[in-house]
Amino acid sequence: MSVAIHMESLGKRYRIGRRARYLTLRERLTSVLQSPARWLRSTSSGNSDRGPRYIWALRNVSFDLQEGEVLGLIGRNGAGKTTLLKILSRVTQPTEGSAEIRGRVGSLLEVGTGFHLELTGRENTYLNGAILGMGKKEIARKFDDIVAFAEVGDFIDTPLKHYSTGMQMRLAFAVAAHFEPQILLVDEVLAVGDLAFQKKCLAKMGEVAHAGRTIVFVTHQMNQIRRLCEKVIWMDGGTIRQVGPTNEVVGAYESAVLSGESAGRVSDDSAHVKARFLRWEIVEPHGPRPNVLDTPGPLTVRFVVDVKSAIPHAHHGIGLYDADRKLLWGTALKQFHLDAGVQQFVYNLPDLPVKPGAYCWRVTLWDDEELVDGWECVPDLLVATKPVTHWLDEWAGILNIPSRFTVAPLEQEPIDHLEAKHENAR
Amino acid sequence: MAAPQTQAAMMEAPGSYPSVRISARRRWLALDLPELWAYRELLYFFVWRDIKVRYKQTVIGAAWAILQPVMTMLVFSLFFGRLAKIPSQGLPYPVFYYCALLPWMYFSTAMQGATNIVVDQQRVITKIYFPRVVLPIAAVLSGLLDFAISFLVFLAMMVYYRIMPTAAIIWLPGFTLLAILTALGVGLWLSALNALYRDVRYVLPFLVQFWMFASPVAYPSSLVPEKWRWLYGLNPMAGIIEGFRWALTGHGQPPGMLLAASAAGVILLVFSGLIYYHSVEGTIADVV
Numbered sequence: 098m099s100v101a102i103h104m105e106s107l108g109k110r111y112r113i114g115r116r117a118r119y120l121t122l123r124e125r126l127t128s129v130l131q132s133p134a135r136w137l138r139s140t141s142s143g144n145s146d147r148g149p150r151y152i153w154a155l156r157n158v159s160f161d162l163q164e165g166e167v168l169g170l171i172g173r174n175g176a177g178k179t180t181l182l183k184i185l186s187r188v189t190q191p192t193e194g195s196a197e198i199r200g201r202v203g204s205l206l207e208v209g210t211g212f213h214l215e216l217t218g219r220e221n222t223y224l225n226g227a228i229l230g231m232g233k234k235e236i237a238r239k240f241d242d243i244v245a246f247a248e249v250g251d252f253i254d255t256p257l258k259h260y261s262t263g264m265q266m267r268l269a270f271a272v273a274a275h276f277e278p279q280i281l282l283v284d285e286v287l288a289v290g291d292l293a294f295q296k297k298c299l300a301k302m303g304e305v306a307h308a309g310r311t312i313v314f315v316t317h318q319m320n321q322i323r324r325l326c327e328k329v330i331w332m333d334g335g336t337i338r339q340v341g342p343t344n345e346v347v348g349a350y351e352s353a354v355l356s357g358e359s360a361g362r363v364s365d366d367s368a369h370v371k372a373r374f375l376r377w378e379i380v381e382p383h384g385p386r387p388n389v390l391d392t393p394g395p396l397t398v399r400f401v402v403d404v405k406s407a408i409p410h411a412h413h414g415i416g417l418y419d420a421d422r423k424l425l426w427g428t429a430l431k432q433f434h435l436d437a438g439v440q441q442f443v444y445n446l447p448d449l450p451v452k453p454g455a456y457c458w459r460v461t462l463w464d465d466e467e468l469v470d471g472w473e474c475v476p477d478l479l480v481a482t483k484p485v486t487h488w489l490d491e492w493a494g495i496l497n498i499p500s501r502f503t504v505a506p507l508e509q510e511p512i513d514h515l516e517a518k519h520e521n522a523r
Numbered sequence: 524m525a526a527p528q529t530q531a532a533m534m535e536a537p538g539s540y541p542s543v544r545i546s547a548r549r550r551w552l553a554l555d556l557p558e559l560w561a562y563r564e565l566l567y568f569f570v571w572r573d574i575k576v577r578y579k580q581t582v583i584g585a586a587w588a589i590l591q592p593v594m595t596m597l598v599f600s601l602f603f604g605r606l607a608k609i610p611s612q613g614l615p616y617p618v619f620y621y622c623a624l625l626p627w628m629y630f631s632t633a634m635q636g637a638t639n640i641v642v643d644q645q646r647v648i649t650k651i652y653f654p655r656v657v658l659p660i661a662a663v664l665s666g667l668l669d670f671a672i673s674f675l676v677f678l679a680m681m682v683y684y685r686i687m688p689t690a691a692i693i694w695l696p697g698f699t700l701l702a703i704l705t706a707l708g709v710g711l712w713l714s715a716l717n718a719l720y721r722d723v724r725y726v727l728p729f730l731v732q733f734w735m736f737a738s739p740v741a742y743p744s745s746l747v748p749e750k751w752r753w754l755y756g757l758n759p760m761a762g763i764i765e766g767f768r769w770a771l772t773g774h775g776q777p778p779g780m781l782l783a784a785s786a787a788g789v790i791l792l793v794f795s796g797l798i799y800y801h802s803v804e805g806t807i808a809d810v811v
Contacts, residue, residue, distance in 0.1 A: 111809070183808070184545060185545070186651070186652055187543070187545060187652035188648075188649060188650065188651065188652050188808045189805075189806075189808045189809055190545070190546075190547060190805040190806065191545065191546065191547050192547055193547055194546070194547070195544065195545060195546035195547075196544070196545040196546070197542055197543070197544050197545070198542065198543045198545070199542045199543075202543065204650075204651060204652070206649075206650040206651065207650050210646065210647055210650045210651055211572075211646075211647050213572060213576055215575075215576050215579040216572070216575060216576065216579075220572075220575065223568065224568055224571075224572055227564055227565050227567075227568040228565065228568070228647060228651055228653075229651070230565075232564055233564055
């Protein structure tokens with residue numbers, strides 16, 4: 098076996114703070130005019146105290162990946178996983194260090210890159226394939242398989258704007274799944290989409306993984322990592338925290354997360370705290386994955402808290418956030434007594450009609466005015482219910498609520514019930 | 524980024540993998556031609572998409588490619604010709620103006636397309652690697668279809684005005700190439716600047732307008748005093764537009780001095796554009 102990817106003290110620095118992500122010409126001109134000396138210094142050295150601040154998104158990452166190995170990258174948000182993947186796929190340049198890649202590289206930082214709503218499914222398949230790096234002949238050869246895999250059938254010659262969100266996703270995945278470079282870099286692209294189709298993609302990826310290809314794979318879902326990867330890198334704060342066989346590293350990561358050591362804790366000294374959130378799960382409806390909600394209707398969610406010493410004046414807050422960090426729902430309970438021991442906070446909800454996707458619970462526990470623990474729950478809540486709203490994302494809204502539609506003269510009882518059709522409506 | 528991935532290498536058996544080196548260092552050399560060649564299919568798809576999408580959802584579609592220059596030609600003939608009586612080298616006003624509008628319209632749309640393409644394609648840029656220079660090249664090439672369509676109108680005009688092409692017409696491809704290169708050179712500069720400073724988007728309409736009046740679109744360059752002609756020629760479009768008039772109709776002078784200055788200007792523009800674009804290229808994904 099030979100080395101497929103060789104990384105040597107890779108680092109990436111981003112500028113943050115005072116400066117916007119892009120400047121207007123006026124800002125730059127005025128800054129030059131006001132203090133030419135400083136401008137010269139900051140552009141030549143790239144680092145001055147009063148200038149912009151920098152953060153290292155990635156630092157000192159060295160690693161060798163053998164040909165044919167499947168590597169998982171795990172770690173909390175902002176740990177540098179995506180940055181590393183972007184450097185390896187050459188989307189962005191490292192600030193320091195170097196890497197060498199042997200073989201034809203393909204990267205899937207998202208699916209459906211370059212899709213255009215005005216073009217048909219067929220045209221988009223060719224376009225997306227070409228952007229990923231497939232040749233025209235290669236796409237032509239795989240075209241029928243892609244269409245069959247995507248289950249879009251007759252819609253293939255219809256403009257993409259008439260597709261449901263689900264169909265667009267399926268087509269995007271199908272193109273991606275038929276992309277077979279020697280080295281594949283995949284960011285968390287399997288987190289959305291309906292569950293059955295996710296499974297199909299995973300199976301397809303498993304096939305690819307066992308066909309001797311080198312794969313680097315980022316995800317938050319440990320069961321995917323367990324199923325696909327032999328080796329795992331745990332990233333933390335832009336550096337490699339631990340490397341090794343999957344079970345070992347994932348185990349260490351999970352116990353670190355469970356003990357509340359990383360993963361979005363507000364308070365972080367773990368030695369003398371009064372209580373800790375340990376885990377959360379969907380109790381009802383019961384499914385194989387306790388963080389996936391795939392049926393509409395009543396649900397019961399449980400948060401397990403380890404209370405070291407009784408809290409007489411406990412307050413507890415909970416919030417549900419969407420992927421854009423927008424608060425969707427929240428409530429709080431004031432002044433209750435919490436005994437020592439492992440406790441469960443149970444929520445019964447009549448329904449959680451949000452559109453399919455990833456969501457995050459945030460729970461807090463207070464002792465009077467003092468924050469005992471705040472947890473951005475890991476893993477994310479994945480809602481994988483069937484979408485029943487508008488088939489275009491922009492009109493679907495955030496609530497996934499089924500509707501009935503009737504038409505009748507005003508003075509008369511409505512007779513003809515037409516159930517609104519969603520999934521395949523043109 | 525030493526050895527590029529090449530299409531040929533993809534076909535090679537495992538074991539003879541091409542190797543890609545990633546590091547902070549950038550070669551100053553602006554254009555990696557073998558790599559560009561390896562990405563020619565992507566270039567083709569970008570051009571193809573641009574053309575496909577351009578007239579979707581328009582009512583009269585590609586007829587716009589004819590309407591725009593024809594309407595402008597009519598307005599110019601009326602105001603600059605009939606009313607202002609600008610000399611037209613003995614050509615009927617519609618022919619005089621249309622000859623100039625052919626390269627000018629191509630240039631202004633191609634240049635504007637190239638300027639906006641990096642910002643328009645930021646989703647793709649932040650998600651996947653390809654030589655970024657493909658984008659402005661695609662924008663400049665996709666404008667050629669409209670150019671060809673509006674050229675057909677000129678052929679009809681030649682028949683109507685009974686203008687016989689002269690031997691000068693063999694120079695036409697050369698002038699067209701110069702127009703493409705000019706649009707590319709300006710597009711390289713402006714698209715890179717546009718990624719960094721969004722002001723460019725607002726400056727662009729004025730730039731196009733000023734540039735048109737600094738070019739012999741609405742008037743012949745013979746109105747410019749002889750001793751300033753070389754300076755005027757530093758605007759590459761000056762030589763190109765005069766070249767089009769001369770090559771298509773045989774009227775006027777072959778733009779010798781003017782053309783030499785223009786060609787020099789174009790070469791300077793493209794090379795500096797490539798170098799600047801390349802210097803920004805590595806960080807484009809971080810800033811767009």
